Amino acid sequence: MKTCLVVDDSSVIRKIARRILENLEFEVTEAEDGSQALQICQRQLPDAVLLDWNMPVMDGFEFMGHMRRLPGGDQPKVVFCTTENNVAHIAQALSGGANEYIMKPFDKDIIADKFAEVGLLPAGHDLV
Amino acid sequence: MTPTEYEYLRKFLKDQSGLDLSADKQYLIESRLLPLARKAGLSGIGELVKKLQGSSSALTTSVVEAMTTNETFFFRDKVPFDHFRDTIMPEVIKARAGRRSVRIWCAAGSTGQEPYSLAMCLKEMGAALNGWRVEIVATDLSQEVLEKARAGIYSQFEVQRGLPIQMLVKYFKQAGETWQINPDVRAMVQHRQLNLLHDFSQLGTFDVIFCRNVLIYFDQDTKVGIFNRLARQIEPDGFLVLGAAETVVGLTDTFRPISDRRGLYRPNDPRAAAAKPVVADAAPRLVAMAGR
Numbered sequence: 001m002k003t004c005l006v007v008d009d010s011s012v013i014r015k016i017a018r019r020i021l022e023n024l025e026f027e028v029t030e031a032e033d034g035s036q037a038l039q040i041c042q043r044q045l046p047d048a049v050l051l052d053w054n055m056p057v058m059d060g061f062e063f064m065g066h067m068r069r070l071p072g073g074d075q076p077k078v079v080f081c082t083t084e085n086n087v088a089h090i091a092q093a094l095s096g097g098a099n100e101y102i103m104k105p106f107d108k109d110i111i112a113d114k115f116a117e118v119g120l121l122p123a124g125h126d127l128v
Numbered sequence: 129m130t131p132t133e134y135e136y137l138r139k140f141l142k143d144q145s146g147l148d149l150s151a152d153k154q155y156l157i158e159s160r161l162l163p164l165a166r167k168a169g170l171s172g173i174g175e176l177v178k179k180l181q182g183s184s185s186a187l188t189t190s191v192v193e194a195m196t197t198n199e200t201f202f203f204r205d206k207v208p209f210d211h212f213r214d215t216i217m218p219e220v221i222k223a224r225a226g227r228r229s230v231r232i233w234c235a236a237g238s239t240g241q242e243p244y245s246l247a248m249c250l251k252e253m254g255a256a257l258n259g260w261r262v263e264i265v266a267t268d269l270s271q272e273v274l275e276k277a278r279a280g281i282y283s284q285f286e287v288q289r290g291l292p293i294q295m296l297v298k299y300f301k302q303a304g305e306t307w308q309i310n311p312d313v314r315a316m317v318q319h320r321q322l323n324l325l326h327d328f329s330q331l332g333t334f335d336v337i338f339c340r341n342v343l344i345y346f347d348q349d350t351k352v353g354i355f356n357r358l359a360r361q362i363e364p365d366g367f368l369v370l371g372a373a374e375t376v377v378g379l380t381d382t383f384r385p386i387s388d389r390r391g392l393y394r395p396n397d398p399r400a401a402a403a404k405p406v407v408a409d410a411a412p413r414l415v416a417m418a419g420r
Contacts, residue, residue, distance in 0.1 A: 094294065
């Protein structure tokens, strides 16, 4: 089973994302900020990270930088999932090592499409 | 469609399928449900709504299917676009090296996602097409749908379906909550209104025809008629791309499937297809269709 770390300071978002990802057969762990997420990654890297940008303690962008420098940290697919929906943020995320980018609000179709895009789900995965 | 009918269908679809249409998706309902209503012998959306209100008719399933499984989004189904990039275009580039031009027809262009996906694919090929004349003709039945396609403006939701984020950044410009595809990509696509039941010989011949998820609305005889007419608009060495659930097998021998390339077809007997008089026997077929 593939693993996904959901990082978001909103427990509601984490719950929704968890439900969607579990339906897509991911094993889900949660973190409520970048620093918690980094601790989890130091123990065990997931296959994917669904990552909010703005969070207390450590934001998503800073977390990604630290994670990418861990041994094997280039492997996890990072999918940003944030209300930051402008080109500047998207470009910054991509050049910082993100694989995909979701602009909130999202739904199960967007999650499935983006996870297919980074190769974690079969192409043309159809939820309908 | 009256506002009341639209509200009813919105709620109906939400209850039945979870599909959540915003307040401005009338064009979507009309483009999907009008063919279905006609096929069921109904006059239009109004009568369809009455039927749905009447009982839990078999129409419920068809309506839900038409609205949910026929969504259009960028690079829909992925596979056909892989075929386009890896199989179709390499062959076309070889075969048309002399005249350096390629004509592509999206026969169910809808709100533009398919033709623009093809245009972006071609852009990504870069130098291989330098100096080529590229023409993408996108046709659809509905004027409203065509206007949206022409504008090339999509909601944040729409640009997140099937479109890799790198392509969004590269080929779109953000305008508030919406995203508009760049003028150079838009310029690659011509949008025209067309009913596939009517004569389309004036469009000329194409190297590639995408005709996905539209023939499912038609009965067998109509499908056969359309396939036969498509065969006259395709180059003898051209390609036809159908939807994943569609096939020519058992319907017509004008096209043959390509093994290991699902959804991909070629004209069957190139010389015979090319030699057929185009105008002479298109006319009686049209008369036959008009009389349906």
